[in-house]
Amino acid sequence: MKKILVPVVLTVLVVVAISCTKKDGSKGVITGGMEPLLQSALDAGMLPIPYELKVMEGNPSSPEKIELGKLLYFDPRLSKSQLLSCNTCHNVGFGGDDYQETSLGHGWAKGPRNSPTVFNSVYNTSQFWDGRAADLKEQAKGPIQASVEMAATPEYVVEVLKSIPEYVEEFKLAFPGEADPVTFDNVAATIALFEATLTTPNAPIDKYLRGDLAALNSEQKAGLAVYIDQGCVSCHTGVNLGGDGYFEFGVFESPDADVVAGDKGRFALTQAEGDEFAFKAPTLRNIEYTAPYFHTGKVWSLAEATQLMSSSQLGIELSEENIKQLLALMDAFTGEQPQIMYPTLPPSTDNTPKPVWK
Amino acid sequence: MKKILVPVVLTVLVVVAISCTKKDGSKGVITGGMEPLLQSALDAGMLPIPYELKVMEGNPSSPEKIELGKLLYFDPRLSKSQLLSCNTCHNVGFGGDDYQETSLGHGWAKGPRNSPTVFNSVYNTSQFWDGRAADLKEQAKGPIQASVEMAATPEYVVEVLKSIPEYVEEFKLAFPGEADPVTFDNVAATIALFEATLTTPNAPIDKYLRGDLAALNSEQKAGLAVYIDQGCVSCHTGVNLGGDGYFEFGVFESPDADVVAGDKGRFALTQAEGDEFAFKAPTLRNIEYTAPYFHTGKVWSLAEATQLMSSSQLGIELSEENIKQLLALMDAFTGEQPQIMYPTLPPSTDNTPKPVWK
Numbered sequence: 001m002k003k004i005l006v007p008v009v010l011t012v013l014v015v016v017a018i019s020c021t022k023k024d025g026s027k028g029v030i031t032g033g034m035e036p037l038l039q040s041a042l043d044a045g046m047l048p049i050p051y052e053l054k055v056m057e058g059n060p061s062s063p064e065k066i067e068l069g070k071l072l073y074f075d076p077r078l079s080k081s082q083l084l085s086c087n088t089c090h091n092v093g094f095g096g097d098d099y100q101e102t103s104l105g106h107g108w109a110k111g112p113r114n115s116p117t118v119f120n121s122v123y124n125t126s127q128f129w130d131g132r133a134a135d136l137k138e139q140a141k142g143p144i145q146a147s148v149e150m151a152a153t154p155e156y157v158v159e160v161l162k163s164i165p166e167y168v169e170e171f172k173l174a175f176p177g178e179a180d181p182v183t184f185d186n187v188a189a190t191i192a193l194f195e196a197t198l199t200t201p202n203a204p205i206d207k208y209l210r211g212d213l214a215a216l217n218s219e220q221k222a223g224l225a226v227y228i229d230q231g232c233v234s235c236h237t238g239v240n241l242g243g244d245g246y247f248e249f250g251v252f253e254s255p256d257a258d259v260v261a262g263d264k265g266r267f268a269l270t271q272a273e274g275d276e277f278a279f280k281a282p283t284l285r286n287i288e289y290t291a292p293y294f295h296t297g298k299v300w301s302l303a304e305a306t307q308l309m310s311s312s313q314l315g316i317e318l319s320e321e322n323i324k325q326l327l328a329l330m331d332a333f334t335g336e337q338p339q340i341m342y343p344t345l346p347p348s349t350d351n352t353p354k355p356v357w358k
Numbered sequence: 359m360k361k362i363l364v365p366v367v368l369t370v371l372v373v374v375a376i377s378c379t380k381k382d383g384s385k386g387v388i389t390g391g392m393e394p395l396l397q398s399a400l401d402a403g404m405l406p407i408p409y410e411l412k413v414m415e416g417n418p419s420s421p422e423k424i425e426l427g428k429l430l431y432f433d434p435r436l437s438k439s440q441l442l443s444c445n446t447c448h449n450v451g452f453g454g455d456d457y458q459e460t461s462l463g464h465g466w467a468k469g470p471r472n473s474p475t476v477f478n479s480v481y482n483t484s485q486f487w488d489g490r491a492a493d494l495k496e497q498a499k500g501p502i503q504a505s506v507e508m509a510a511t512p513e514y515v516v517e518v519l520k521s522i523p524e525y526v527e528e529f530k531l532a533f534p535g536e537a538d539p540v541t542f543d544n545v546a547a548t549i550a551l552f553e554a555t556l557t558t559p560n561a562p563i564d565k566y567l568r569g570d571l572a573a574l575n576s577e578q579k580a581g582l583a584v585y586i587d588q589g590c591v592s593c594h595t596g597v598n599l600g601g602d603g604y605f606e607f608g609v610f611e612s613p614d615a616d617v618v619a620g621d622k623g624r625f626a627l628t629q630a631e632g633d634e635f636a637f638k639a640p641t642l643r644n645i646e647y648t649a650p651y652f653h654t655g656k657v658w659s660l661a662e663a664t665q666l667m668s669s670s671q672l673g674i675e676l677s678e679e680n681i682k683q684l685l686a687l688m689d690a691f692t693g694e695q696p697q698i699m700y701p702t703l704p705p706s707t708d709n710t711p712k713p714v715w716k
Contacts, residue, residue, distance in 0.1 A: 074451055076449070076452070076456075076457070077457070081462060082457055082458065083446070083456065083458065083462050088441070091434070092700050093432055093700045093701050093702055093703045094434070094703050095705065098434075098441065099434070099435070099440055099706060099713065100440065100441065100713055100715075101713075104439060104441050104715055107466055108465055108466035108715065110715070288705050289705045291705075291706060300708065300712065301708045303708075337702040339699060339700075340699070340700040341697060341698070341699055341700070342450050342451045342697075342698040342699070342700050343451050344451055344695040345451050345452050347453065347646050347647045347649075348457060348649060350658065350659045350661075354658065355457065355458055355459075357458075357462055357466065357468070
């Protein structure tokens with residue numbers, strides 16, 4: 001697998017390097033040879049965030065769909081209370097999540113799991129902590145309907161949107177071939193397409209992976225060596241530095257009970273013995289923005305989370321120096337945050353269902 | 359008063375007309391004489407939204423302060439739960455308020471009064487429905503501390519902000535002369551300065567008031583004649599078409615009990631007999647975006663609200679045609695909605711207080 005991957009990566013790298021040279025005059029391209037550390041990172045499957053929009057199978061994109069999806073993402077009227085929107089728990093100004101242990105939803109209910117960041121989520125192999133949604137479109141349908149989140153129904157959402165002429169028009173523009181385009185399925189499709197635009201490219205790690213050897217400082221490079229040599233990279237790799245595999249939480253040592261909270265993760269879905277306490281490895285991109293950590297959000301300190309990972313997943317005790325180097329490296333995982341113009345939502349009409357907060 | 363005001367208005371008008379001519383090639387300026395309807399509107403004190411930022415006494419503005427105020431306006435960490443921000447109830451994509459009867463706050467509590475729009479609020483003579491805050495700075499301190507809103511304390515807010523190095527830096531830049539600029543007072547000052555930028559200029563009514571006679575269609579002009587002749591304009595005038603005086607709710611006829619909800623308005627503040635059931639007349643700008651109406655938010659239909667106003671405040675029953683004309687006019691009260699780039703909030707640190715949702 002790796003042997004096939006490396007030439008592909010190198011090809012990508014060369015192409016990107018050429019295009020970078022064309023665009024910004026040779027900044028951020030491989031200038032000398034490739035240092036062994038970079039080679040190891042690429043060998044381990046680490047990849048920069050592509051500049052092109054990721055294509056989602058069965059959900060073709062268009063500017064009209066993205067624009068509509070953006071309105072819907074910010075519209076609290078998709079919730080029963082008409083106070084909560086996708087952006088409440090996946091705040092685009094707040095690392096793409098909510099800085100809560102687990103999210104607050106309808107009726108001030110506490111949800112069961114920590115809100116994962118929406119940023120770069122299009123690069124996850126599946127969605128939710130247990131991977132129960134195949135893609136962002138399927139995911140988007142969940143929180144809108146969950147009683148402890150937005151507490152709405154597909155019928156309610158469609159009724160709201162059909163009561164607002166501007167929305168009906170936007171759906172027609174986004175789905176020109178459809179006779180009755182205001183559907184819950186199209187709501188989820190367009191939200192997913194907007195979310196696919198929420199990437200955070202050009203982190204120092206991306207520049208490094210593209211061959212800019214100066215993009216990481218020496219402490220960060222030391223951190224990268226630890227990351228690769230000690231095995232962090234086995235779960236946190238690919239474009240998203242995570243998000244592409246399920247792993248038992250507590251391979252070598254069980255974390256504290258309050259961190260696990262009896263949540264068996266993927267097992268509830270598959271009933272497969274090997275899936276007990278298995279969760280999708282979260283992305284480490286923008287990790288400084290996505291506290292608190294783990295599915296319960298019980299760990300607030302990134303140093304503590306890193307220490308816990310090394311003991312529970314790798315069966316080692318990292319030195320203080322190594323932790324410091326890894327923290328420096330993770331600083332380099334923060335990319336350019338999405339620049340989103342706050343959309344002006346079309347006004348309700350006399351026919352729009354009223355908010356219900358009970 | 360009016361005799362003094364009119365020449366001032368005309369001077370402003372001429373100056374604006376000249377500057378418009380320079381900027382955009384004579385669009386939107388007085389081309390022929392002034393039609394009597396426009397003269398009546400100006401005589402009644404109706405004014406367009408100025409293009410310049412309004413100066414607030416004792417709170418000098420600067421780009422650094424506005425930028426900081428914007429971050430704070432969007433930051434949920436100013437609330438005890440770290441989920442609610444100013445933008446939750448004064449949503450910049452949603453007419454500057456929340457489409458709720460009364461706002462939902464900490465613990466899912468229902469507040470006592472409808473959330474007024476933040477848009478153009480700098481032009482109100484005072485803030486809150488009862489005018490208990492002299493200006494936006496004083497206002498901003500209220501909801502942050504109210505137990506049914508953001509439920510925080512000044513000490514908590516300062517502790518949060520001081521735990522985040524980027525904020526400390528922003529405060530230093532915004533208040534260069536101060537030794538310890540991270541104060542609750544400066545939080546309120548900068549939020550107010552950001553809010554002062556949230557105006558909605560260039561509504562058709564503004565263009566008309568500047569002399570563009572074609573900016574209103576004939577139905578809207580008929581509506582404006584009703585608005586002036588029947589007396590709507592006596593409470594809803596000035597730059598904000600409201601917001602500059604207190605009036606008893608139910609001068610001629612008491613509205614339904616559920617619309618008043620026993621709220622004596624300004625009386626609770628002043629204990630003055632004349633203030634019983636007196637409220638600040640709300641702005642009518644962007645009124646199509648600010649349903650539901652009145653301090654209780656019990657009326658969702660603008661037609662119904664208009665009918666209610668005519669019977670309760672003017673002692674008349676408007677014809678259906680007149681209501682239709684007034685609704686057409688109020689369409690022309692919608693201006694350009696603010697274009698806000700969603701700010702990226704600086705990340706919390708290990709020292710940042712954690713959210714408390716109980």
